[in-house]
Amino acid sequence: MRKASIVLLISIVALFFAGCSKDPERMTDAELGLTAQQSGGRRVFHIYCIGCHPAYSSHGNKGPGLKGIFKRPYLPSGMTSTDEHVVDTILHGRNMMPQFGNQLDQRDLQDLLAYLHTL
Ligand code: HEC
Known part of the structure; x- marks a missing residue:
């Protein structure tokens, strides 16, 4: 019984860390906790900006990465x-x-500005 709860606890902790290391780019708007306006901004960003700017990295592509820009x-x-x-x-x-x-x-x-403030 005890062993089972330890295994359960370890799985929960492992899942927690797996969740944390998930690439934010692959996360849904809801998982990122974005408001409607910020989600709108994310769509605009995906259309116009992502080709040159990674959103969740400070390493650039054609332009600088915008992580933590504000x-x-x-x-x-x-x-x-x-x-x-x-x-x-x-x-x-x-x-x-x-x-x-x-x-x-x-x-x-x-909308775009609201999204950039979440990075
Ligand atoms: C064709 C590639 C390209 C696209 C598309 C693009 N950018 Fe850029 N961006 C750049 C480059 C290159 C720089 C670096 C400019 C410089 O020399 O200061 C830059 C710089 C920036 C900076 C930093 C400005 C500063 O003062 O340092 C921001 C913020 C930015 N871009 C936001 C955006 C947003 C938001 C979009 C979408 C609407 C976008 N960019 C689309 C290439 C691009």
Whole structure:
């Protein structure tokens, strides 16, 4: 009986850690705990941004990885991590990054920002 509960406990702990190490990119919006707005932003991100920016890694692809983008004081360019600077980059582009001002409406942009804040 005791042995069984120890085995059960070990399985629960193992499952817990397996859950933690799951690649967030493969997790559903619900598993990530995203709000409706943040999920909308994730969709926008998957359409326009993911080709160049990994969301859950700080290693870049064509552009820098955006993990923790708003949790650090500075953006990769050295500008402070404010909504204003990020919106400016998205709308007008930056060096090799194309501009998205003509493709995103105000709502897409707000949703996208809400999602970027979860990274
Ligand atoms: C074609 C590739 C490409 C796409 C698509 C792209 N980016 Fe970028 N992005 C880049 C590159 C390259 C940089 C680095 C620019 C530089 O030299 O500072 C960058 C930089 C950034 C930065 C950092 C800005 C800074 O000040 O350091 C943010 C934030 C960003 N991109 C967000 C996005 C978002 C959000 C999208 C989707 C709407 C997107 N990017 C789509 C290539 C891309």
